[in-house]
Amino acid sequence: MRKLLFTTATVCLLGSCGIYNRYERPELSVAADSLYRTEVKADTASSVADLSWKELFTDPYLQALIQQALEMNTDLRIAYLKVKEMQAQLVSAKLAYLPSVQLDPQGTLSSLDGSKASKTYEVGASASWEIDIFGKLTNAKRSARAALEESDAYRQAVQTQLIATVADSYYTLLMLDEQERITSETVASWKDYVHSLYVLMQAGEADRATVSQAEASRASAEASLLSLQQQIAETENSLSSVLGEVSHRIQRGNLSNQRFPQRLSTGVPLELLSRRPDIRQAEAALKQAFYATNQARAAFYPSITLSGSAGWTNNGEAVVTNPGSWLLQAIGSLVQPIFNRGQNIANLKTAKAQQEEALLTFRQSLLDAGKEVNNALIQWQTARERIRLDEEQVKHLQTTVHDTELLMEYGTTNYLQVLTARQSLLSARLDCASDCYQEIQGVINLYHALGGGAEADL
Missing domain, CATH: 1.20.1600.10 (Outer membrane efflux proteins (OEP))
Structure with missing residues (x-):
């Protein structure tokens, strides 16, 4: 499997050499x-x-x-x-x-059948970077x-x-x-x-x-x-x-x-x-x-993008603790066009x-x-x-x-x-x-x- 991925990546890189040519x-x-x-x-x-x-x-x-x-x-x-x-x-x-960075703070307040309200919050930041x-x-x-x-x-x-x-x-x-x-x-x-x-x-x-x-x-x-x-x-x-x-x-x-x-x-x-x-x-x-x-x-x-997020949260407690639990996430995505090839x-x-x-x-x-x-x-x-x-x-x-x-x-x-x-x-x-x-x-x-x-x- 690794050999297949390596071979595919090599072919893509060699085939894309022309797209870096400078105008003459x-x-x-x-x-x-x-x-x-x-x-x-x-x-x-x-x-x-x-x-x-x-x-x-x-x-x-x-x-x-x-x-x-x-x-x-x-x-x-x-x-x-x-x-x-x-x-x-x-x-x-x-x-x-450069990577794009943004803050994603959010909070919720919920109550079911008159029960005591639960409070949840997340304070995080996310970033994404497209590798050229x-x-x-x-x-x-x-x-x-x-x-x-x-x-x-x-x-x-x-x-x-x-x-x-x-x-x-x-x-x-x-x-x-x-x-x-x-x-x-x-x-x-x-x-x-x-x-x-x-x-x-x-x-x-x-x-x-x-x-x-x-x-x-x-x-x-x-x-x-x-x-x-x-x-x-x-x-x-x-x-x-x-x-x-x-x-x-x-x-x-x-x-x-x-x-x-x-x-x-x-x-x-x-x-x-x-x-x-x-x-x-x-x-x-x-x-x-x-x-x-x-x-x-x-x-x-393919379009290759790296993204991730980090922050902390209080998960469902009636009393907000500060700081709460840490949230960490990292994602790598590769998008290869298939069905829009005709376009x-x-x-x-x-x-x-x-x-x-x-x-x-x-x-x-x-x-x-x-x-x-x-x-x-x-x-x-x-x-x-x-x-x-x-x-x-x-x-x-x-x-x-x-x-x-x-x-x-x-x-x-x-x-x-x-x-x-x-x-x-x-x-x-x-x-x-x-x-x-x-x-x-x-x-x-x-x-x-x-x-x-x-x-x-x-």
Whole structure:
């Protein structure tokens, strides 16, 4: 009999070796190959994400807004609370290794047919301890630690997104301010032009159709100005909400004074594994799924629990003696699943499928990260080139407007040429402001795509 028990225990122990395995990062081709469209050179190992957000965003107004958002934003504060929840669960998982102890005092008072009441009491304590031979508690603790890692990565993801959102909203306001200024100048210019046409019409050198067309263009510019002012107010309202405040005007600088690095580097693709919080979050979820599979395997093996109780009692005497007789009890139990084996098999299959899902999600998160980095680089590079062309276009159109106005004044051209030139100049100036914002947004998106700001200090 002893040999049989020993043999059975040995087989169980050998068969359960796999449930103690630790998670190891899987081999992924997307992690080894370049995730970027252009090859990374040896001298570009550093990344723009190595800069702190204060080094990248030097505008003092923006720095104050980001700092306020890190302190007051509701989503980020909730994310911090979730981290605390996971920390408490990890502590609970660690304490599961210790015995549970409880006091069990009780007393009775009984009487039969009016006889003298008998008094009985027991004052005892009991304890139980589950021996973690087959890794149930170990895998639960490791899963809890992975859950904490996932929660903290989520908190960092919220933080990087928050910094990017505040910066993007701020620069959107600067772009809208610039477009509002350009449109306001255009409205003023149209008013002067209309006034000039009225003077020419009174002198018989311009007709009513020309004046009406100019008035319509002036009204169109004023309508555009109102739309821009509405967008500014709505953007300020959105940013105020992100800051955890009621809607108010946002104090800010201007678009022309913003300065950013003239050269942006991405670093090596493998840095995304350690820097991007969403990738760390996906890998932490993969860890949890790995240990959940181990827990499902552990369910096939016995659960061994040691328990005992000790105390003293007075047994049925009318007068309570103190102390009474000692009570001692010790129990060892082994529970081996038999009839629920089908359920355990189903649980294991489910856990394996969920682990495979987590692996695919982890792999896709790497691909998505590479895509975001590539898109941000293309956006930044394209915007820089467009700004150069916009400035060249504005310069030529300013000359065109000046020349056509002179030609119309001396009667060698008509108002349509002036109107076309003015509308083209307005559009070009607005496009230039928009492309300046696109360049800045490319910097923000690249910083966010590379995981910058994840370790921001509060």
